[in-house]
Amino acid sequence: MGSNGKWFKAASASVLAAAVLAGCSSNSNEGGSGGDSASSSDKPASASTSTEASASPSGGVVTLKYVDWATDEERKSQQKSFDAFMEKHKNIKIDYQSVAYDEFGAKLTAMAASKTLPDISAMLEPQALRWAESGILMDLSKYYDDGTISPKMESNKFVSPDGKLLGYSVANEIIVLHYNKQLFDDAGIPYPPAETEKAWTWDQFLEVARKLTLDKNGKHPNEPGFDKNNIVQYGVDINHSADFLWTPFAISNGGGEVSQDGKELLIHKPETAEAVQKVADLALKEFVSPTPAQAQGLPGDVGQKLASKKVAMATSGQWELVNIGPQVEKGLRNGVGVLPIFKKPATTNTGLPLVIYNTTKHPDEAIELYKWLMDPNQNQANFDSGVWMPTELSWYTDPALIEKWTASKVHPPEYKTAVVDYALKATYPTPWFFLPTYSRLGEVLNPAMDQVWLGEKTAEQVFQEIYPKMKEIFDSGKANP
Structure with missing residues (x-):
């Protein structure tokens, strides 16, 4: 499932740590779906490699609790x-429980405190290493090492600081440019580039966005008399509600949050501030993108925005196809392209x-469900809806497998080069895959970014102000204080 363009409201580190200590101590006799709790070093003796799960010790039916967040369309696919x-x-x-995205972190923390953690769940990406440091997640290394679970792409790997494999992303997702082809046709403008090597420069992108932005009198932002307070069609809606949605532009310019080896903080670099300011200025100075206040008047999801013709282009996750799909059924001609660049192609x-939680009473069955959910062959509905991309390399290189997961109507003809190839050529993993302090850094960075998007301070001012605190957290190397 996607992140829905929203930033989670996570429980604080101290609350999480307290909940884990209270609810999941090694001498507890409760946890998971009930039964004996295992310490972080305990592992199930074995996992079935057949298509059938091993029988429960009693020979009866086992119930596994699974928890996630999902939109209505995602829930149907799941x-x-x-x-x-x-x-x-x-x-x-399977006892399937889906909660609101903004409530998910608090929900898991409450479950830990009450000793009712699920057997298996989705995990908020920024919180994964925080939970791992608390010792409550199962190390899945042996199941990947012995072939029980097929290998996944390294760019989707979550590893704790002490080397435990928490797992891989259930789906690989990248940030792309969605657009309404009809609006481009009406304006006589060629579609956005669908090949990594042909990506627009930032200036080219801005020029197209100007041509596609109209006020109520049909004027463009660079024309005399343009009314910035009465825009009826925006050239682009830049989703910057979470850091992984704007960092592609910073990385493209030679900056970012942290280096890809996790050894250097980059948030204070001039290249980072320059790119972020240009993103903010699309709304604040160029008037081709809605301000946060103006965005409140737009339809809810990317599919609705494009179909309403109030937005011509939108940057967000490729998972937005699940929201675009219903609009395609109503006649929307959707397209997808690669992101514009500063110095090099980049997406996150x-x-x-x-x-899987160490507290599960049914580790063998939990592994069986995990294996199923991580197997691309068992998730065709999620591929057809557009909400998921596979996490196995062969599904990006084998023509037959590519056809299998990109053949549905919601995947436009240019999807192969604009998404499949782009994912292999220009992906930079979001730091939550490898940086223990990521979540704590976000607690400083994300609230401060509001000042940039609202035009209250420049990106340079904000980054210089928060850098000392971020550096202190970064240098600690700890997921939890």
């Missing part, structure tokens, strides 16, 4: 996968990890 799993595994039932990848 339920189809669960139904297929239960049809093949008669001795396993994301993707929530699936995790």
Whole structure:
């Protein structure tokens, strides 16, 4: 599932640590879906490699609790996968619970405190290493090492500081440029580039955005008399509600949040501030993108925005296809392109990890469900809807497999080069995959960014102000204070 363009409201580190200590101590007799709790070093003795799960010790039906957040469309796709799993595994039932995205972190923390953690769940990406440091997540290394679970792309790997494999993203997701082809046709403008090597420069992108921005009198931002207070069509809606949505531009300019080896903080670099300011100025000075206040008057998701013709282009995750799909059924001609660049092509990848809790009473069955959910062959509904991309390299290189996951109507003809190839050529993993302090850094960075998007301070001012605190957290190397 996608991040829905929103930033999570995570429980504080101290609350999380307290909950884990209170609810998941090694001498507890409760946890998961009930039963004995395991310490972080305990592992299930074995996991079945067949298509059928091993029988429960009692020979009866095992119920696994699974928790995630999801939109209505995502929930439908996920339920189809669960139904297929239960049809093949008669001795396993799934108690599927989906909660609001903004409430997910608090929900898990409350479950930990009350000793009712699920057996398996989605995990907020920024929180994964924080939970790992608390010792409550199962190390899945042996199941990947022995072939029980097929190998995944390294760019989607979550590893704790002490080397434990928490898992991989259930889906690989990258940031792309969505657009309404009809609006380009009406304006007589060629579609955005769909090949990494042909990406627009920032200036080219800005010029097209100007041509596609109209006020109520049909004027463009660079024309005399343009009314910035009465814009009826925006050239682009830049989603900057979370850092991984704007960092592609900073990385493209030679900056970013942190270096890809996790050894250097880059937020204070001039290249970072320059790129972020240009993103902010699309709304503040160029008037081709809505300000946060103006965005409140736009339809909810990317599909609705494009279909309404109030937005011509939108940067967000490729997972937005799940929201674009219903509009395609109503006649929207959607397109997808690569992001504009400053100095080099760059996109970020994301993707929530699936995790298994050490407190599960049914580790073998939990592994069986995990294996199913991580198998691209068992998730066709999620590919068809556009919400997921595979996490296995062969699905990006084998023509037959590429056709299998990109053939649905919501995937436009240019999807192969604009997304599949782009993911291989220009992806920079979001730091939550490898940086223990990522979540704590975000608690400083993300609130401060509001001042940039609102035009209250420049990006340079904000980054210089918050750098000392971020540097202190970064140097600590700790996911939890």
